[in-house]
Amino acid sequence: MTSADAPPHPAHRPSADAAPAPATPGKVAIWLFLATEIMFFTGLLGSYIVFRAGSPPTSYSNLYAPAAQLDRLKDARGVVLGAVGPDADGVAGAIASATGKGEAEVARILAAAPHGVVNGLDEKGAGELTAALGKLGAKAEAASLRTSNWPRPYDPLTNPLSIDLTTVNTFILICSSATMVLAVSAIQQGRKGRCSLFLLATLVLGGTFLGVQVFEYHELLEGRSYPIGISPTGHFTPEVSLFASCFFTVTGFHGLHVAAGVVTLAIVFLGSLLGRFSAQDFGAVEYAGLYWHFVDVVWILLFTIVYLI
Amino acid sequence: MRYWSLIFALAAAFSVGAFAYAPFSPDWWLPNTVAEPGHVVSKAGREIDALFIIILWLTGGVFVATQAALVWAQFRYADRLDAEGKPARPARYFHGSQRLEVIWTIIPAGILVFLALYQMSTWADVKFRSAAPRTPVLAELTGRQFQWMVKYPGPDGKVGTADDLFTVNDLHLVKDETALIHLKSSDVIHSFFLPQMRIKQDAVPGMTIPVWFDCDRAGRYELACAELCGWGHYKMRGDVVVHETRAEFEAWQAAKLAEQGRSQVGEPEGETSEGDRQ
Amino acid sequence: MSDAHVHPRPRNPLTRYVFSTDHKVIAVQFLFSGLIFFAVGGLLAMIIRWQLAWPWRPVPILSKWLWSAPALGGQMPPEFYNKLFTMHATIMIFFVIIPILTGAFGNFLIPLMIGARDMAFPKLNMFSYWIMWPGFAFLLASFFVEGGPSEAGWTGYPPLSTDPHAAPGSLNGQTYWLLALLCAGISSLTGSINYITTVVMLRAPGMKMFRMPMTVWSLFITALLQAFALPVLTSALVMQLLDRTAGTNFFSPVGASVGNGPAVTGGGAPLLFQHLFWFYSHPAVYVMILPGMGIASDVISTFSRKPLFGYKPMVVALAAIAGLGFIVWGHHMFQSGMNPALGATFMVSTMMIALPSAIKVFNWIGTMWGGRIQYTSAMLNAMAFVSMFIIGGLSGIFMAATPVDIHIHDTYFIVGHIHYVLFGGSTFAIFAGVYYWFPKIFGRTMNEGLGKVHFLFTFIFMTGTFLFMHIVGWHGHMRRIPDPTVYEFLRAPGVVWMNQFMTICAFALGLAQVPFVLNFFYSLVAGPKAEANPWKANSLEWTTASPPPHYNFEDLPRVFHAPYEYSVPGGEEDYLPQTSPLPPNITLDPVMA
Ligand code: HEA
Ligand code: HEA
Ligand code: CUA
Numbered sequence A: 001m002t003s004a005d006a007p008p009h010p011a012h013r014p015s016a017d018a019a020p021a022p023a024t025p026g027k028v029a030i031w032l033f034l035a036t037e038i039m040f041f042t043g044l045l046g047s048y049i050v051f052r053a054g055s056p057p058t059s060y061s062n063l064y065a066p067a068a069q070l071d072r073l074k075d076a077r078g079v080v081l082g083a084v085g086p087d088a089d090g091v092a093g094a095i096a097s098a099t100g101k102g103e104a105e106v107a108r109i110l111a112a113a114p115h116g117v118v119n120g121l122d123e124k125g126a127g128e129l130t131a132a133l134g135k136l137g138a139k140a141e142a143a144s145l146r147t148s149n150w151p152r153p154y155d156p157l158t159n160p161l162s163i164d165l166t167t168v169n170t171f172i173l174i175c176s177s178a179t180m181v182l183a184v185s186a187i188q189q190g191r192k193g194r195c196s197l198f199l200l201a202t203l204v205l206g207g208t209f210l211g212v213q214v215f216e217y218h219e220l221l222e223g224r225s226y227p228i229g230i231s232p233t234g235h236f237t238p239e240v241s242l243f244a245s246c247f248f249t250v251t252g253f254h255g256l257h258v259a260a261g262v263v264t265l266a267i268v269f270l271g272s273l274l275g276r277f278s279a280q281d282f283g284a285v286e287y288a289g290l291y292w293h294f295v296d297v298v299w300i301l302l303f304t305i306v307y308l309i
Numbered sequence B: 001m002r003y004w005s006l007i008f009a010l011a012a013a014f015s016v017g018a019f020a021y022a023p024f025s026p027d028w029w030l031p032n033t034v035a036e037p038g039h040v041v042s043k044a045g046r047e048i049d050a051l052f053i054i055i056l057w058l059t060g061g062v063f064v065a066t067q068a069a070l071v072w073a074q075f076r077y078a079d080r081l082d083a084e085g086k087p088a089r090p091a092r093y094f095h096g097s098q099r100l101e102v103i104w105t106i107i108p109a110g111i112l113v114f115l116a117l118y119q120m121s122t123w124a125d126v127k128f129r130s131a132a133p134r135t136p137v138l139a140e141l142t143g144r145q146f147q148w149m150v151k152y153p154g155p156d157g158k159v160g161t162a163d164d165l166f167t168v169n170d171l172h173l174v175k176d177e178t179a180l181i182h183l184k185s186s187d188v189i190h191s192f193f194l195p196q197m198r199i200k201q202d203a204v205p206g207m208t209i210p211v212w213f214d215c216d217r218a219g220r221y222e223l224a225c226a227e228l229c230g231w232g233h234y235k236m237r238g239d240v241v242v243h244e245t246r247a248e249f250e251a252w253q254a255a256k257l258a259e260q261g262r263s264q265v266g267e268p269e270g271e272t273s274e275g276d277r278q
Numbered sequence C: 001m002s003d004a005h006v007h008p009r010p011r012n013p014l015t016r017y018v019f020s021t022d023h024k025v026i027a028v029q030f031l032f033s034g035l036i037f038f039a040v041g042g043l044l045a046m047i048i049r050w051q052l053a054w055p056w057r058p059v060p061i062l063s064k065w066l067w068s069a070p071a072l073g074g075q076m077p078p079e080f081y082n083k084l085f086t087m088h089a090t091i092m093i094f095f096v097i098i099p100i101l102t103g104a105f106g107n108f109l110i111p112l113m114i115g116a117r118d119m120a121f122p123k124l125n126m127f128s129y130w131i132m133w134p135g136f137a138f139l140l141a142s143f144f145v146e147g148g149p150s151e152a153g154w155t156g157y158p159p160l161s162t163d164p165h166a167a168p169g170s171l172n173g174q175t176y177w178l179l180a181l182l183c184a185g186i187s188s189l190t191g192s193i194n195y196i197t198t199v200v201m202l203r204a205p206g207m208k209m210f211r212m213p214m215t216v217w218s219l220f221i222t223a224l225l226q227a228f229a230l231p232v233l234t235s236a237l238v239m240q241l242l243d244r245t246a247g248t249n250f251f252s253p254v255g256a257s258v259g260n261g262p263a264v265t266g267g268g269a270p271l272l273f274q275h276l277f278w279f280y281s282h283p284a285v286y287v288m289i290l291p292g293m294g295i296a297s298d299v300i301s302t303f304s305r306k307p308l309f310g311y312k313p314m315v316v317a318l319a320a321i322a323g324l325g326f327i328v329w330g331h332h333m334f335q336s337g338m339n340p341a342l343g344a345t346f347m348v349s350t351m352m353i354a355l356p357s358a359i360k361v362f363n364w365i366g367t368m369w370g371g372r373i374q375y376t377s378a379m380l381n382a383m384a385f386v387s388m389f390i391i392g393g394l395s396g397i398f399m400a401a402t403p404v405d406i407h408i409h410d411t412y413f414i415v416g417h418i419h420y421v422l423f424g425g426s427t428f429a430i431f432a433g434v435y436y437w438f439p440k441i442f443g444r445t446m447n448e449g450l451g452k453v454h455f456l457f458t459f460i461f462m463t464g465t466f467l468f469m470h471i472v473g474w475h476g477h478m479r480r481i482p483d484p485t486v487y488e489f490l491r492a493p494g495v496v497w498m499n500q501f502m503t504i505c506a507f508a509l510g511l512a513q514v515p516f517v518l519n520f521f522y523s524l525v526a527g528p529k530a531e532a533n534p535w536k537a538n539s540l541e542w543t544t545a546s547p548p549p550h551y552n553f554e555d556l557p558r559v560f561h562a563p564y565e566y567s568v569p570g571g572e573e574d575y576l577p578q579t580s581p582l583p584p585n586i587t588l589d590p591v592m593a
């Protein structure tokens, strides 16, 4: 390595080796930032996977609250209340007299229909209660204990998440990534109006995603009642199970990132309206885009891991 | 100027001296019984100590060699000025040596690979579940703030039945018989530490961890908690009594059981009277 | 970046000295807050030592206002002791060593040494400093909340840390502790992004990667280490925070209950926190040593007047330490209940990390070999770094050996290791760096005589303080206990004697910092004005004035070679700045230099 091989540079050019710098500091930084974000979500999602893999096979069941001691309940039976029917008071009375459950608890069971779960019965009791409820015009079915190490998708007795709703939401987010790509390519060609338009589209789609997520949270936290296998309180809140803790933490942090992305997009959109960007100078649009795609990719992973498997 | 190297030499010599003196004083050396400072009571302990001493020799050698080289360089190559105030000797100009780099990577690599392989079997013997003795469980030991709850199976040999024997901070076993313990915790993490037997294992809430060890001298030993568990961590101390014979152990157990039956206490209450310090 | 960058300093004192975006000002801010916290952390250590030497004896002066319960008769409550070492370690690691090494030296040196006018993102840089302040605030505030500051150790293992009833400090203090660490973490993360970008993008013409000084290399690799490891700690801290505040139960196992409290319904895994914590905190210990290694390399080469021995192998070794650092975290969990087979693999990777460390040690000695060693304060501290790091590193081998770790885990042997690498290593490197760059940072020279007094006593008493920790440690002395005499085997006269000896040395070590403090502040205001290049060193920061002007360089320098061309044969001077071409008769071995 001898001395003379350093090419003469104009004194104020910052970069050293490569002649035309392909990357800008901003781009390097945004990639590094995304790397740190990836590690952060790796921590959260990794923990989710570890918890899921490490959960004992009796952690969740169709008849008892998460993490209940099930060792001595192997032949316990229950009744799933599919529909209350015309005589709610009668149904409540029948359940109360068959199980000795208090008023509040019975009310929770009724509210959770079509997935209301009555537990604490033996085989005979379950049969009798089913028959009694049938007579009252309610829909009821006897059920035996089923356990799993983790809530299964599409199992309304252990898993409150609505895959259908979220699939739609995922689609919305993917669309927003596409509009973002279009916005960036528009400004690269110098088509400012088109860029603003697609930025607006991205913004709206992102906002919609957030809105749906807020709706989903509302349903889970207080909007609906869930059976005992999901939550002993009837509502799906972070403390009811490890699954709930994980779900709210992972999707919550993702939601925060989307919200931050929406704010960023709004600022970029305003800048675009004011004509700040051009075919030569579109760094901010590009960086916002990179971040937005990242948020999207994380969601796809998260959706797969938390909702689908 | 060059005499600064002596400070470094002294520090190194002091360190070597302290470590070399240590084996000759029972207070300074690995903990053993007072009566027999040269004897490690457990099989695992003997293996661990042997390994410890090998590493002490190896690292001691590396230490002396590197410090000697450092001090020599400091002494020999200190800058000195001649009568005119000019450096008496120029510094040599070289950027390194590939051959040396290779040599001093390979030699430590050899040493370390040797160490890594050499110790595997001891580690496996002490910790791998597959190496656990097939003997009945001596006791179930549960750490809780700030005491060790011991539950012996009692006459029927099963833990969790009505005839279990409970003690607090008092673990009994028989000389030369491998003791198998199921370690648990009911609140925070504790750590089961037998300094004289060189055994340590954290007790983690939600887990049951088997621990086994033996002891070839009857007597009384100390059980410590080695993992920070709260304000009383320092005094979460227990006794380990090693009985000379099985009969002696059984006699102790029978006496304790009788006592327990009389006072009708299933599980001893938490000792709130221990609330004050010391 | 264009010539537009060369404008005058801001006039407004607020933007000039306080909310400055100048990397040099930010560096000084990090340095000052770090040193102040160093004094706080050191003071806590003194109280720790007092209690260990003379358990339960009231601490002179301090006992009155540190704990007030009159019933104790001035005795330290045992939970207060736990708070002491928790806060001592937290402060030293997250608010002293890391901010000084990466925040102060990283900020000051990276742009100057690579020939840039400032960091890539000056405003982000300012943010990385000021986000420390909420951290400071949480840390200090935690001393005044109900239950007092955190007392779960700097490792904050749940459930001790998550269950509010498990310890007084877990009532509120732990939450503040988590928030303080999150702030410090954000500071480190934004800092790392800035450093990496600056190094990659803003090097002066001719400053190839393999012409950067070791200090820059080490800071660069440290920044990478932080960028990839820290977010995992962030996720762990967030989960612990949610466990404490939002009712999640990531780390609380089923059925555990503290005291007579209700049983936890969770289902979480305490060990998972340990994995996540050490996934960062093992790399974090290298965050605390790699910059020190860089500083030591530069100082040793300069004052040996000799090229660094094996420049490229040194860089590769740094990278190897960082890379291996990601796969050894389990060595902190050998006794934790983790699968022992996993422990065996962690043991092998841990052993391997000694190899690049060996390369470093031998190359430092090789650098001095045949040189013309000048015993400046900076050089003495750098040599002490080498000498003490060897001890700390070798004690690591004992712990890496899983069976031996069974006995010495959670004993003072570990505490001895910690302090040999962190005081003997990182802290000596910080001293070396302060003595070396003080003239450049402040434009004034420190007093060499006081510097040597400081070094002499620090070196002696640090050995006295920390050496015997290994011995009481292998004798079985547990760490984190305020009173060893509860145990019979620790009532041995030798152990009691060593504890008292260590304490006296620790006090002397504390006093030995007085000359440093005096020297520092005296030189700051009244030290002799420094030349641009007082040590006749090669790297770029010495080619500009002391202190450097705003935006660092009149004209961006042009670089011709690595910064280690000392005593080039035939040269007029014994140094050759990076801005001067190598004489035509010199060709360098491409593998080594
Ligand atoms: C700057 C900080 C720093 C550094 C650099 C290191 C470096 C090393 N550490 Fe250390 N460590 C800590 C800070 C650090 N550590 C802290 C803070 C803790 C405690 C945390 C807590 O629990 O509170 C800890 C704990 C710790 C443990 C856990 C112990 C326990 O809790 O039971 C282990 C176990 O393996 C370990 C090992 C090592 C090893 C192998 C190295 C290696 O990198 C060392 C390599 C260097 C050398 C080996 C010396 C030079 C080499 C030669 C001269 C060549 C020849 C050598 C041979 C052939 C052997 N460390
Ligand atoms: C960088 C890290 C660092 C540093 C520098 C120190 C420094 C010291 N430490 Fe610390 N220590 C740790 C990191 C560190 N420690 C860690 C990680 C633990 C484990 C904690 C745990 O278990 O959770 C620990 C634990 C620990 C213990 C064990 C406690 C226990 O387990 O019960 C002890 C006991 O003696 C101790 C003592 C000391 C002493 C005497 C010093 C002395 O070296 C201190 C001397 C310094 C001073 C007295 C300050 C002087 C002031 C200045 C120089 C300021 C200058 C200011 C200006 C110019 C403005 N430390
Ligand atoms: Cu129990 Cu420490």
Ligand SMILES: [Cu+2]
Pocket: C281, C282, C285, C328, C329, C331, C332
């Ligand atoms: Cu480590």
